[in-house]
Amino acid sequence: MIQIKVCASSANLGPGFDTLGVGLSLYNIFKVEQSNQLWIEGCPPEFNNENNLFYIGYQTVCKALNVPDKCHVIFDCHIPISRGLGSSANLISAGALAANYLHGSILSKDEIFRICVDIEGHPDNIAPCIYGGLTTAFNERNVQALSLDISPNFYFTAIIPDYKTDTKECRKALPAEVPLRDAVYNISHTVALTYALKVGDRELLRDACHDLLHQPYRKNLIKDYDIIADTCFKNQACAFMISGSGPTCMVISNFSNFSEAIQDEIKGAYRIIDLSVDYKGYEITELS
Amino acid sequence: MIQIKVCASSANLGPGFDTLGVGLSLYNIFKVEQSNQLWIEGCPPEFNNENNLFYIGYQTVCKALNVPDKCHVIFDCHIPISRGLGSSANLISAGALAANYLHGSILSKDEIFRICVDIEGHPDNIAPCIYGGLTTAFNERNVQALSLDISPNFYFTAIIPDYKTDTKECRKALPAEVPLRDAVYNISHTVALTYALKVGDRELLRDACHDLLHQPYRKNLIKDYDIIADTCFKNQACAFMISGSGPTCMVISNFSNFSEAIQDEIKGAYRIIDLSVDYKGYEITELS
Secondary structure (H helix, E strand, C coil): CEEEEEEEEEECCCCCCCCCCEEEEEEEEEEECCCHHHHHEECCCCCCCCCHHHHHHHHHHHHHHHCCCCCEEEEEECCCCCCCHHHHHHHHHHHHHHHHHCCCCCHHHHHHHHHHHHHHHCCCCCCHHHCCCCEEEEEEEEEEEECCCCCCCCCCEEEEEECCHHHHHHHHCCCCEEEHHHHHHHHHHHHHHHHHHHHCCCCHHHCCCCCCCCCCHHHHHHHHHHHHHHHHCCCCCCEEEEEECCCCCEEECCCCCCHHHHCCCCCCCEEEEECEEEECEEEECCCC | CEEEEEEEEEECCCCCCCCCCEEEEEEEEEEEECCCCCEEEEECHHHHCCCCCCHHHHHHHHHHHHCCCCEEEEEEEECCCCCCCCCHHHHHHHHHHHHHHHCCCCCCCCHHHHHHHHCCCHHHHHHHHHCCCCEEEEEEEEEEEEEECCCCCCCEEEEEEECCCCHHHHHHCCCCCEEEHHHHHHHHEEEEEEEEHHHHHHHHHHHCCCCCCCCCHHHHHHHHHHHHHHHHHHHCEEEECCCCCCCEEEEEEEECHHHHCCCCCCCEEEEEECCCECCCCEEEEECC
8 A cells, every 4th residue: 555645736826827836735645555446435425436536547547557447545635625726636646646656657757747637637736746846837749847946935825715616617707818918918927927936036926926817807706805815915925816716815925824914814714724835746655 | 438239139039929038149339429419320311310219218318317418329230120130129228328328327227128118118129138138028017127047058040031020010910819728828838938948958949939929920921931930940940930020030049050051941032140149238338
């Protein structure tokens, strides 16, 4: 039996829509072994079947390797579902990585990445699970991911509401066409954002993190978005953005304990967690 | 009297529309001194007046400094006009930099940059003249430029036709709105392009240099665009793109003498020049 620990991720980072993602120190942990039948422990009964995303990742890699595809897995999950913290990408990546490891680690990270993106469709959530840290993805010939530098001065704080958003519903909130000048705005801001994250420049980060392509359309799906943003900026947040397609909001600050500053000021049912960047993405341990 | 030498630039680098620009080793050189009357030597008579872009740059800085704004300048220009190599940005920057130097270098580079962008409107052409090398620009609160790393393995080759394009006409060729997925394509490719340029990865550069926001609309304004591109790729170009809004096409390759490979294959009236990255932007010398 092995244990695989895979990180959460925040995608659509600021203007880097469908492009930038970052691995964060919140984890799902899975104990996995090959088995003659599918057996999933530790998850709600409705997910204990062949449509479980972990199992889909697992069996897709098994099919690619032409090996038996059943497994016994014990879930110990801490990433909330449908909150914009990459739990789907996490499950798929975990299954795929586990299957590859249990069958001789034949596939490369790049191959596993492409398999997972084919299943999940969000390279900016998959890439941090496979490569760790700050990643950028793009699609040319095939989907590719690159690891970018990120300053250790930046910390992330997730503000997680008690309601879910439907990713498909969030997609629908977006227009099919956008002004060319908004596209240029996001291109230029995304390059500036990668620069600010690399060098650790908080003023630049704040300027660069503005976005015109998704957050203006989606923020109405998130209760009290502007009020929460104001509270965070008043408490020296460098940047505030929707994580993935929400409803979690993500703060970037210079404080590892930023949650303490806002905990009492943000009213309502939120879980506020301080996170740091996860640089590894995943970790596999052999269990005795 | 001083001499100021300012570089040419290639803007709209691949997918980095209105964002990425690079300074190149082709120069306009100006000898400048304060004078009681405007006197421009070495340029066609129709440009010898107050509408000369050098003079507009010069007098805008003089007004900002509240000092007399006339000058005597001798042009020695090598950057072709209206070809997409940043000659307008060059003239404005040269005038602004000269005025600042002759009046005590009071303004910072960032201040001169903003003044020039106010006049010219193309930060991706102005930034390489002021800061040198590979630059990215974005507009938040005010226009800002950042210097990016570029590998010494890459060389540029300009293919300059004998006809001009009108920048305003080229703007009109662009749609007001673009598909959101094309915007995402360019965001993700631009980040990958800055990565490829930094690390010197030719395969990645080739993949990342694709663009959906301006070149598909403008390439029809450039004669034989596809034929010339094919010739360049056949001869191991890493990337091929429109420089600025054209009609010059720019090749990025690993060869400092790439022009020799294509000189005989490209038919028609083209000037083909091998260029390297200019890392300084401008240089001022006191003349005795």
